[in-house]
Amino acid sequence: MIPTPYLLFLGDAPDQLAAKVAQGIQDWRPENAVGQFRLSSCGASVGIDDLTLQEAWDAGARTLVVGVANRGGVIAQTWKDVLIEALEMGFDLASGLHNLLKDEDDLVAAADAAGRSLHDVRIPSVTYPIASGVKRTGKRCLAVGTDCSVGKMYTGLAMDAEMRKRGMKSTFRPTGQTGILITGGGVPLDAVVADFMAGAVEYLTPDNDADHWDHIEGQGSLFHASYSGVTMALVHGGQPDALVLAHEPTRTHMRGLPDYNLPSLEALRDTALLLARVVNPDCQVVGVSVNTQHLTETEANECLAEIEGRMGLPTVDPFRHGAGRLVDALQAL
Amino acid sequence: MIPTPYLLFLGDAPDQLAAKVAQGIQDWRPENAVGQFRLSSCGASVGIDDLTLQEAWDAGARTLVVGVANRGGVIAQTWKDVLIEALEMGFDLASGLHNLLKDEDDLVAAADAAGRSLHDVRIPSVTYPIASGVKRTGKRCLAVGTDCSVGKMYTGLAMDAEMRKRGMKSTFRPTGQTGILITGGGVPLDAVVADFMAGAVEYLTPDNDADHWDHIEGQGSLFHASYSGVTMALVHGGQPDALVLAHEPTRTHMRGLPDYNLPSLEALRDTALLLARVVNPDCQVVGVSVNTQHLTETEANECLAEIEGRMGLPTVDPFRHGAGRLVDALQAL
Numbered sequence: 001m002i003p004t005p006y007l008l009f010l011g012d013a014p015d016q017l018a019a020k021v022a023q024g025i026q027d028w029r030p031e032n033a034v035g036q037f038r039l040s041s042c043g044a045s046v047g048i049d050d051l052t053l054q055e056a057w058d059a060g061a062r063t064l065v066v067g068v069a070n071r072g073g074v075i076a077q078t079w080k081d082v083l084i085e086a087l088e089m090g091f092d093l094a095s096g097l098h099n100l101l102k103d104e105d106d107l108v109a110a111a112d113a114a115g116r117s118l119h120d121v122r123i124p125s126v127t128y129p130i131a132s133g134v135k136r137t138g139k140r141c142l143a144v145g146t147d148c149s150v151g152k153m154y155t156g157l158a159m160d161a162e163m164r165k166r167g168m169k170s171t172f173r174p175t176g177q178t179g180i181l182i183t184g185g186g187v188p189l190d191a192v193v194a195d196f197m198a199g200a201v202e203y204l205t206p207d208n209d210a211d212h213w214d215h216i217e218g219q220g221s222l223f224h225a226s227y228s229g230v231t232m233a234l235v236h237g238g239q240p241d242a243l244v245l246a247h248e249p250t251r252t253h254m255r256g257l258p259d260y261n262l263p264s265l266e267a268l269r270d271t272a273l274l275l276a277r278v279v280n281p282d283c284q285v286v287g288v289s290v291n292t293q294h295l296t297e298t299e300a301n302e303c304l305a306e307i308e309g310r311m312g313l314p315t316v317d318p319f320r321h322g323a324g325r326l327v328d329a330l331q332a333l
Numbered sequence: 334m335i336p337t338p339y340l341l342f343l344g345d346a347p348d349q350l351a352a353k354v355a356q357g358i359q360d361w362r363p364e365n366a367v368g369q370f371r372l373s374s375c376g377a378s379v380g381i382d383d384l385t386l387q388e389a390w391d392a393g394a395r396t397l398v399v400g401v402a403n404r405g406g407v408i409a410q411t412w413k414d415v416l417i418e419a420l421e422m423g424f425d426l427a428s429g430l431h432n433l434l435k436d437e438d439d440l441v442a443a444a445d446a447a448g449r450s451l452h453d454v455r456i457p458s459v460t461y462p463i464a465s466g467v468k469r470t471g472k473r474c475l476a477v478g479t480d481c482s483v484g485k486m487y488t489g490l491a492m493d494a495e496m497r498k499r500g501m502k503s504t505f506r507p508t509g510q511t512g513i514l515i516t517g518g519g520v521p522l523d524a525v526v527a528d529f530m531a532g533a534v535e536y537l538t539p540d541n542d543a544d545h546w547d548h549i550e551g552q553g554s555l556f557h558a559s560y561s562g563v564t565m566a567l568v569h570g571g572q573p574d575a576l577v578l579a580h581e582p583t584r585t586h587m588r589g590l591p592d593y594n595l596p597s598l599e600a601l602r603d604t605a606l607l608l609a610r611v612v613n614p615d616c617q618v619v620g621v622s623v624n625t626q627h628l629t630e631t632e633a634n635e636c637l638a639e640i641e642g643r644m645g646l647p648t649v650d651p652f653r654h655g656a657g658r659l660v661d662a663l664q665a666l
Binding site: 130193194198199225231257 | 524528561562
């Protein structure tokens with residue numbers, strides 16, 4: 001686990017999109033962020049106080065999180081003075097960038113000297129077991145997509161937030177770097193060695209209270225030729241009691257695969273359920289989560305109504321309308 | 334690729350089973366083995382000449398292959414004198430043991446001094462790409478199992494051997510350490526990082542002549558909760574034109590998963606075909622390969638006839654009866 005709360009480092013993010021990791025933390029776990037730190041050329045803000053390292057430390061922050069993604073995922077030299085000063089002051093550093101903190105000699109030296117840790121959330125930090133397939137207690141929900149990047153993480157975070165608002169027992173279980181930085185822990189599933197993928201998901205979602213729900217962050221798609229093995233490990237390691245189908249209706253082909261059409265929601269439903277019931281015969285598809293960001297309000301409502309009528313399942317865009325109806329469906333199970 | 338031919342090192346293998354890697358090389362690629370090297374306490378033989386290191390070198394051997402598996406997969410100290418002498422003489426070393434040659438300081442030092450290579454075939458030695466899903470030329474056959482360890486590698490090797498005997502263009506494509514040692518190259522798929530699994534399979538089975546068949550070594554099972562993600566990557570990265578269903582009829586539960594029944598061959602057929610057609614709409618199931626080693630000849634024949642009648646597919650045990658009928662089915666496609 002990454003020590004919380006955080007100071008969010010936005011660096012020289014040229015625009016708001018480049019600060020989306022920091023924004024995700026502020027949106028979903030505002031209690032994890034005491035403030036933001038921006039360089040003079042920064043063009044983004046997540047709308048919280050700008051703090052010096054000392055002010056953040058005094059406010060309780062214990063990790064400086066690199067909340068900015070720049071081109072190529074590199075750790076910029078212009079950030080180094082702040083990162084090293086933070087280590088010397090007692091902060092840990094955390095990053096989800098492609099280039100690793102641990103590969104920067106000056107950061108490693110400063111961390112060693114100060115006795116602090118560098119958290120590269122793209123790479124696993126524990127040795128995961130081989131999956132046992134043994135039935136676990138507690139309930140699990142997994143979003144499976146017609147494609148990659150259709151809103152599966154958002155859906156899980158929104159359902160978790162809604163459940164906790166209702167006083168239900170719920171935990172979001174991240175499987176990618178953004179989710180791990182938001183909550184402070186999880187499994188970077190796409191970087192786990194093949195034989196241990198399903199075991200890593202079992203490790204992530206252990207036995208729990210019978211009325212507790214894990215919302216496991218989905219990855220890839222069963223229909224995506226590049227990443228379907230990762231999705232399969234989530235389905236079989238996750239033992240989901242409930243599946244939510246995630247979809248982006250304006251996608252013209254599978255992400256990164258111009259020769260591949262998206263599957264229908266019906267094909268996704270049937271395939272995911274067939275595979276999930278290998279490990280959990282009681283698994284149900286409970287709803288559809290549609291990412292309508294590229295549609296107008298009218299188009300979005302028409303799209304949701306059409307899918308809901310066709311599939312006979314509660315169909316929402318959790319960003320526009322909240323995840324209430326999806327949580328209702330889980331409660332009704 | 335591992336330099337061939339080999340000298341097979343049987344070490345102090347207590348019995349024939351412990352030498353099964355060496356036996357596999359001798360069975361399937363006898364041209365890769367100039368002889369065997371046994372310590373005085375060795376209780377196994379693969380039935381070829383015992384050669385000294387010098388005799389093997391003079392016969393053309395360029396790699397000493399550790400063809401013995403001992404308890405725990407460790408590299409025994411009693412082997413070290415021979416292994417180091419082999420390196421000094423100019424041999425490479427190759428091993429599929431769990432403990433790595435590269436983790437033995439004395440072997441690393443000897444290899445460095447002699448300018449030789451240590452081939453640990455359990456770990457990837459190349460950086461694999463992300464799968465592109467682009468349709469490749471040539472034909473591919475993949476064995477998919479109702480469970481792990483039901484004869485998928487044997488099936489692929491037997492079909493490849495039969496095709497080459499018929500003068501057809503054929504290559505066996507290993508995805509596990511035994512297969513890699515047998516042929517001298519391949520992808521240790523269970524050790525590849527999740528995001529690159531399907532890409533590793535694409536890398537393993539590139540474009541080829543239109544009438545060339547790759548026999549891709551299967552791994553795991555789509556119904557095995559621990560390893561199904563690896564199998565999924567084989568199905569989607571392999572783009573199979575043909576699937577062979579592999580089965581072991583006396584298995585009472587999934588290997589290592591006492592709570593899980595095996596799927597029916599019908600369920601395997603339907604599920605594998607559904608998933609394979611995502612990447613290759615023309616994929617067909619062409620036959621069934623049954624491992625009848627635990628049945629008598631009469632029981633085996635009854636079992637094969639029953640399955641053949643039920644499934645309407647050529648059904649053989651390639652060990653007892655050869656892979657001829659499976660190859661006939663590929664030729665008829």
